[in-house]
Structures are given as C-alpha cells and as structure tokens.
Amino acid sequence: MTTQEVAPDSAVIEHKAVGEESLAPQEVRIMDPWSYLFAWLGGCVSIGTFTVGSGLVGTLNLLQTFVAIAIGCTVIGVALMINGQAGHKYGIPFMVQARSAFGFTGTRIPALVRSVPAIVWFGFQSWIGAGALNLVSDTLFGYSNIWVFFIGFQFLQIGLSVLGFHGIKWLENIGSVFIIFSLIYMFFSVISKYGAEISANLINVEGTWGAPFWGGTMLFLGIYSTMMLNVSDYSRELRRNVGPVRQVAIYANSILPATLFMGMIGLMVSSATGEVDPIKVFSSAVDNKLLLVVTLLFIAFAQVTTNILNNVVPPAYALMDVFKINFKTSAVIVGLLAFGTFPWELVKDESAAGLSLFIRTYSAFLGPIFAILVVDYFVLRKQELNIDKLYDPEGPYKGVNMAAVIAMGVGIVFALIFSGISWYASLLPSGILYYLLMKHLPSAQRFREN
Template identity: 25%
Template sequence: MNQPVAHGHDNFRYDPLLYNADLAPVPAARRDWNWFNMATVWMGMVHNVVAYEAAAGLMAVGFSALQCLYIIGTAYLALCVAMWFNARSGTRYGIPFCVIIRSSFGPRGAMIPIGLRAICAIFWFSVQAYAASQALNAILSILWPGWAHLDHVVAGQSIQMWLAMAMMWALHGVIGAHGVHRIRNFELYAGPLVLVVAGVASAWAIYVCHGVGPLFDQPSQLHGTTLWLKFGSAVTSIIGIWASYAVNIPDLSRFVRSQRDQVIGQAIGLPLTAILFTPMSIFITSATVVQFGYPIWNPVDILVRIDNTALTLVGGATIIIAALSVNVAGNIMPAAYDLLSIFPRQFDFNRGSKMVLFLGIGAVPWLWFDHPENIYMVLNVIASTLAPITGIMLADYYFIRRQVLQLNWLYVFSGPYHGRNGWRMSALASMLVTLFFLYGAQIFHMSALINSMSWFVGVALSGLIYVILNYRTRNA
C-alpha cells in the first residue's frame, strides 16, 4: 500500500486511497449555501419528468386523483423526515456521503453502498436525460421539417433520437463539469421557472375541465384489500424516486452554513414544492382523460397529441430544463463523488462527471418508457435496495456515534472505523440480512404487506439489526 501523505494543521497523515481535495471536509468559510439555495436546488430536482410520470401514472394504474394526492403526501412526508436527519452530519462536518458511510461500513466495506448508490445515480441520470431527449426531438421535429426524415432505426433507436441524445448528453456535460457552485447558480433559475410553467399547464387543465371539480370525478379502479396494498406499494414507488437522496443528502448539506438553513431549505424545497408540483401532474393527467378519453402520463406525448407549435416549444424547453435541473444536482454530482471515492487517484469531480455521462448510455433508458408499470417496478427495486443503507446510516450516527464523528479517522485504514481489515461486518450483515428478507418476500410472495411497505421495513429492520450487533460486540 502507498504510504499515507501528510495533510492538515494537526499533521495527521491521510491515506491517498481515501482522501483527495474533493472529499475533504468543506471549511466553514466555504459553506455558503443558505436556506434559499437549498430550497431552489430541491425545487429544481422535484420538478422532473420521472416525478411527473410517477405521479401521473398512478391514475393510469387505477387510483383516483384524490387517492393520488394522499399517496404523494404520505411519501414525501416520510422522505422529508429521513432526509432532515441524514443531512445533519453533512452540515455539521462538511463531508459527503461517501466519507460518512465509512463510519458504519468501514473504509473498504463502504465501497459496496457507494457502488450501489453510484449505479442508481447513473441510471436516473440516463432516464432523465432520455426524457429530455424526447422533448428535444419533438422541438426539432417542429423547427426543422427535414428532421422527420431521420427515422431510420439503428440499435433499437431512430437516428433522430440518437442525435437528440447526443446533444442532451453534451449539454449535461457543459453544465455539470464546472463544479458544485455552477450547479447552485443554475438551480437558482431552473427550479422556479419549471414551477411557473407547470402552473400554466395546470391552468390549462382546469380550463379544459371547466373547473376543478371534473378533475376529481374520475373514480378509483381499486377497492378493498387491493386498494390498500396498491396504496402502500405506490407510496414506496414514490419514495423510490428519492430513496437515493435519502442516502446521500450530505452531498448537498455539506455546503449549507447551518442546520437551520438545511432544515428550512429542505422543508420549502422538498415537501412543500412537491405537494405543489405533483398535484399539477395529476390535474394535467386527469384533464387528458377529459380531453382525449384516456390518461396520458408522458408529458412529451401530451405535447405531441395537442399538436400546437408554441406549446410544444415552451413545454419541450421546460422538460429539458427540468431534466438538466435534477440531473446536475441529483445525479451527476453524487455519482461523480461516488466514483472519485472509489478511484480517488484516477478521478476528480470533473473527470467523474464525464464518466457518469459515458456510463449513462449503458442504462438503455429507452427500455423503461413503454408502460408506467415499468417505472414502478424499477422504483420499488431501488427503494428496497437503498432502504437498508439509510437505516444503517441513521442508526450509526444517532444511536452508535451519538452524532459525534472523528473526522481524521475517516481518511485512514486504521482507528475506530476500520473494523476488520477495513470491513465493519455489523453493517454488511445488517444490509445483507435485510435485503435477503425484502427480496425473499418479493420472490416467494411471502407477504403482500411487506412488499408494499418495503422501504419502511428495510429502514427499520436494518437499523434495528445494526444497533443490536454493535451493542453486543466490541469489534464490529
């Protein structure tokens, strides 16, 4: 192993495999995000195509508009609580998720949750960027008549879409390659703009339906036990959109100047904005039932169906801005941190963000836009996979560490967080047992109730096992 290098005022020697400038604690003087910055970043992330489609798709699978609102409210309340608590360590110590997770999993064991989180971030980047590519394709089809002739299929995609994807990937690269502060500045404008356009679209929905009343006239297709099991599963699916950020919210909160700012910013940016935005998608989808006779949950399909040039240009541009907004802060940034944590000598933030763009092609996002059931299936898998990591992080920071971390020891292969050869088996065992239980319940149909509440069960079970193991053993 390479010899550790000296760093810091106390001359503590950090290992180069665990430390670089991007992973170092952010000094208090550089933590310049206030509550408004945090709120606008969240506003930009909440207003995204997957969140829209997931909420709108609830009607396509049988829920009424009012039931959809209950589902959204329940999911975002649970998310808000988990993120408030998990963000505190980032704000207090100025360190990202990929460093904090070493406290519970050990410096080598941390590579497993970091890798899982990176895979989720790259997948979501790819899906969001593909949705933006669809919008760009619709815009170019209107502006350039010759674009429609580029319809030859290559590798499962038309040339139109391959070109649109290339342009969108390049645009993501330009915005994401300039670090966290460029991302913050972009979100100052993107988040509020998307909310304004979504409000205009909601006004269209109310106009089409001649008032708010008809938006809620579509009856539920689900009843009895099926309704409640589907309700729980839908809540878990909505949580799945943000389950990854329940894990790595410290990547953002490390730049916030105080706990008060991160709490207020998240309260405004996440639940409040989500409660405003997601009903808009439900209203719009309900209006498509009135206008066209069936629910249309993909916003690009709505633009194409309405066939209005001005609306397609404005709506398509908004979808693109929304995708850029969530991707640069919610997917590219955390995935870049994860990659440079796994390969600290090969990557810095800029190289990591470029690698995210490259790996995103491998997620083949066009396979996930056929039916709303596909999105819910993926969301449930993500929620189930990341729930144990959330539970372990919360249990470690609040019950085992009592909110006190020794920063220097998080950057070396020794000390209180090292475990056995860099692996803390209590965390690994808690995660594996919980995942075995959750996926076993799904594969063998052990309990419909467990399957419908997989995220909640995963957080609680993994946290409980982790606390028990660490109270019973000295060297976890």
C-alpha cells in the same frame, strides 16, 4: 484545493473554485436557504414522477393520489433532514459519512447502490429531454433526428456538470422560476382539456385506501429515496445557521410542488388518453404551437436541472473515492456511462410497469442503508464524529463492518418480502439489528470507537 482526500489531520476546505469539488470536510458554504430551496425545486422535476403517476391509473383515484404524494413527500422531507445532519454539521459528503458504519472498503456497497439508479435515471431523463428538443425542432423546422439531439444533449449536460456546485447553484436558481410557472400552466391546461375524462376516470371512482395506496406512497417516496442516502452531499453546502425545522420546511416546499404537479399530471392525462410517453402526453395537452414549444423546452430544461443535481454528484463522488480521480473527470465518466442505460427502451409503454418494479427493487436496498446510517449517527455516536478517523484509511474504520453488511442483508430480505412497501418494511429490522450487532458482534468492536 485539488486533493481528493485529506490526511489524518483532516485539513478543512475554506474556499473552492468552480468545479473544484472534494471529499474533504469543507467549511465554506455556498448556498443560503433560498438558493438551497431553489436547487431542490429544480432538481426534483423528475419525469420518473410523471411515469409513476401514470402507473397509478386504475388503482387510486385523484384524492388518494394527492394524499399519497403528500404523505410520501412529508416522509421524504423529514428523512432528508435527519440523514443530512452529519453533512451539514461537519461538511462531509455521503462517501465519508458512511465510513463509520460500513468501513472504508464497505462504503463501496452503499456507493454502488446509490450510483446505479442515478446513472439509469440520468440516461432515462436525458432521452426524455432529447425527445422534447427533437419535437421542438420538428415543429419549427421540420427536422427530426432524436439520436442527434440525444448525443448533443448528453454532452451539454456533461459540460454543465463539471462546474460542480457553483454551477448547480446558478443553474437551479435561474431555472426554478421557469419550472414552477410551467408546471402550473401545464396542470391547468390538462384540467381544461380533459376535465370530463378526469371526472369520470379519477373522481367518480372508489379507488382504495388499502395496501395499494401505501404502495403508492412508497413509489413517490422511492423516487427520492436515493437522495435520502447522499443528502449530506448537498447539506454540506447549506449555511450553518439553518436549523433542522427550517431544513424540513425547505425540503417539503421544494419537493412537494414538483412531485404533486408532475405526479398528478401523469395520472390525469394517462387516465384520459391511455398514453404514458411524457412527450406525447404534454404535446397532446397543448394546442397552441408557441405554447407547445415552450412546454417542450421546459421538459428538456427540467431534465438538465434534475440530472446535474441528483444524478451526477453521487456517482461522481463514488468514483472519486474509489479511483482517486478529480471531480471533473468523474462527472465526465458518469455522463458517458449514462449512454449505456438504453433509455430508449425504458420510455416505451410496456416499460412503465418495469420502471415501477425497478424503483421498488432499489428501494429495498436503500431503506436498510438509510436506517443503518441514522442509527449509527444518532443512536450510537450521539451526533459526534471523529473527523480524523473518518479520513484515516488505516484507522479503526479500515475494511468492512460486517454489522452493517448483515443488517443491510436482513433489511433487504424484509423489503423483498413486503415488496409493495419495501422501503418502510426494511427500516426497523435493519436499524434494530445493526444496533444489536454493533453492541455484541466482536468484529464490530473497533467500529464503535469514536
């Protein structure tokens, strides 16, 4: 089926070929629980996690960082399960799920908020992967030209991304085993090489359990807060017989290991060496040339698995919705847009603080949207959606729901005021206000229809 929208009769997709993604509700589910777990594991090995870990040097000690990561990942797992229920039950993507709360036109606001960070991370991680490949080439053949590798690496990812979720499934399933063993190896290599420095700088220091600690949990949470919005894009691919408790277990068991290893490695090596460039850090931790090459190839491969799952699908679906183009064209456009994010600037030492600020800032927008979607689906609609109305551009969800826009704006204000814990601070104000506005704002009356 190549149609990107469905008529008001809500025709359901019962089969899809490779690369044939659609915004229509789908009955076909291509991922069993293990495939889904491996997809998330491969998709969560983010170099951004490493950078965030590096940024906590001098703020938290080793135990506090471990606990901050654990808390952040627990919140992530529960949040993903909650907001993914609509997609899992009805087979609809995020762009359609958001229509009942924001309206057909209003949905473009959360789509933009979700897509911009994805494209930025796409470019950032592609540059990291290209740097790893460049260092492999320099080590083995004496040839170094990062621009050649960056351009080639980006087009490789574009080629893989057009395969859609069938390609994602097999790429992540095959790559996850390599990724987890590589992470374990690098973790213990870092401890072996920098044990004394880690003990002095991270274990035998006081740190803090105050506001900076909770800010640290939000930084790790913020890396995945984008996926909390569009989790329905993924949960619609998971088989129906996987219940909520099992879903939380899948999310936790995939996200926690990747985040824990990457965040702790970033913290430990940066505290020992003062270096925040991931490529330099990993290369300094490995003395054997063969193992260095394997480690660098892991870094490059991890960027592919993360980008294809997390940074291509959301903006591609947004482009499909706005411009009525097919998935393959959208995926190519997303890959080309990533060139314009200037990732070579983002990886500089002086950019580490700016990257953390970027995460905090866009988390200020993501928290309110998450709260609105959850209140809309669970509280107002009691987990019941009218699929025909969600696909009727002239129906009750036409235009913009000002209740959602106002609630989002107020939530953003709270998030910016309490910037250290922006995601947490925005949830209650935006969620409660959205509920009240949906009950009492006259212009929101038609959006209450179900």
